[in-house]
Amino acid sequence: MINRKNIPNDNCDMADALLPQFVAGELSARQTWQLEKHLTSCRDCSLKVEQLRQTIGLLQNCTKLDTSDDFMAKLHARIDAVDASAEDFKSSEQRTSFRDIFKRIGSVRRVPGLPIGVALGVAAVLMISLIPGIRPSQSAANAYQPDAHTSTVVEAQLAQTAADPLGDAAADQLVVHQDSSTLDNSNP
Amino acid sequence: MVAVGNIMHADFALVQRAKAQDRAAFNEIVLRYKSKVYNYIFRQVGSASDAEDLTQETFVRAYLSINSFQSRASLNTWLFRIATNLCIDQGRKNQRTRSFLAPPVREDEDSVDQDIPDSSFDPQILALNSELGVKLEAALRSLPEKLRTVILLYDVEGLSYDEISGILDCPLGTIKSRIFNARSALREKLAPYLQSVV
Numbered sequence: 001m002i003n004r005k006n007i008p009n010d011n012c013d014m015a016d017a018l019l020p021q022f023v024a025g026e027l028s029a030r031q032t033w034q035l036e037k038h039l040t041s042c043r044d045c046s047l048k049v050e051q052l053r054q055t056i057g058l059l060q061n062c063t064k065l066d067t068s069d070d071f072m073a074k075l076h077a078r079i080d081a082v083d084a085s086a087e088d089f090k091s092s093e094q095r096t097s098f099r100d101i102f103k104r105i106g107s108v109r110r111v112p113g114l115p116i117g118v119a120l121g122v123a124a125v126l127m128i129s130l131i132p133g134i135r136p137s138q139s140a141a142n143a144y145q146p147d148a149h150t151s152t153v154v155e156a157q158l159a160q161t162a163a164d165p166l167g168d169a170a171a172d173q174l175v176v177h178q179d180s181s182t183l184d185n186s187n188p
Numbered sequence: 189m190v191a192v193g194n195i196m197h198a199d200f201a202l203v204q205r206a207k208a209q210d211r212a213a214f215n216e217i218v219l220r221y222k223s224k225v226y227n228y229i230f231r232q233v234g235s236a237s238d239a240e241d242l243t244q245e246t247f248v249r250a251y252l253s254i255n256s257f258q259s260r261a262s263l264n265t266w267l268f269r270i271a272t273n274l275c276i277d278q279g280r281k282n283q284r285t286r287s288f289l290a291p292p293v294r295e296d297e298d299s300v301d302q303d304i305p306d307s308s309f310d311p312q313i314l315a316l317n318s319e320l321g322v323k324l325e326a327a328l329r330s331l332p333e334k335l336r337t338v339i340l341l342y343d344v345e346g347l348s349y350d351e352i353s354g355i356l357d358c359p360l361g362t363i364k365s366r367i368f369n370a371r372s373a374l375r376e377k378l379a380p381y382l383q384s385v386v
Contacts, residue, residue, distance in 0.1 A: 019372070020367075020368030020369075020371050020372055021368060023371070024364075024367075024368070026364070048375065051375045051378070051379055051382045052371060052372070052375050054378075054382050055324075055371060055374050055375045055378055055382070056343055056371065058320065058321075058324050058378075059324070059339065059343035059344050059374075060343055060344070060346075062227070062231075062321075062324070062344050063318070063321055064223060064227055065223075065226065065227055065230055065236075066223050066226070067222055067223065067226045067240055067243060068240060071222065071240065071243075071244070072215070072218070072219075074244060075218065075244050075247055075248070078244055078248050079247075079248060079251055082248060082251070082252065
């Protein structure tokens, strides 16, 4: 055993802190010289240096272990599985648009009462289109062509005026009423 | 230096081929580095089956992200970075599992005075066939994760301070300090066994 009483130099604590750097050759020239001077007279610190060097030697010569025999086979299987899942992912990306549509439908279904509203709306449109005389396409055409409608009416009025320049249907009716009242009044 | 340059040149060529979907080139990369990665991971996690699984996971991740590998770093460093991240994740998982069974264990750089656990039951450790080797493996396992990582990368795997600094995203000074602390801690743990050898 090492007897600390035999150590003439009492800088062991300081030396102990510097030993790892000393072994790694990381100390300055002055620090190295001071420590070496201490080591020549301190067996305890010299032993620590020797132990440190031995520890490093053990680490650098650690037994090299190897993987199991089927390591490569297992790795290939894993990589193949990864490749296959990557392919699946690519094809699923192509199907994304369809999936999105279905998802949207699914999310719409969650709104309460909306399907009933949509169904009623569709039924109303169908009923309107089935009523005779109402042609949505024609009325829509008229709605979108107000000038054409106006010109048709104006043309009809012009034609009637040309045929009977003095004609006035309302006035004729008035005359008829007046005549009848006159006749009625003429009767005693 | 010439040998290292040749290795890096060969690695670069393999990586370029692997990026072009050459499976044979990727196989060559695996064959070159699987033992180094496995040894590192095994000493981090302490279990042969976990180490093998994580080594495979390292290469699967490398395979998936080979296109993002920048040739500025060495392939060696890049693989150790992936492996280190996986080991850290595994350590966290194990810690969470342990926390259900036992009170939490303090895991910081200063808490290096833990007893050396008995790892002699592990068949891979037994295969080391040396009492001192068994004690060294156990001492490594008892180190805090941060110290263990740097000592394994520096002394066992032979990486430089700069490479380790890049892997761990830590300043150079921190890496050096951790290496010195780890060596001192290991020396203390192994002292009773080393004295008989000296």
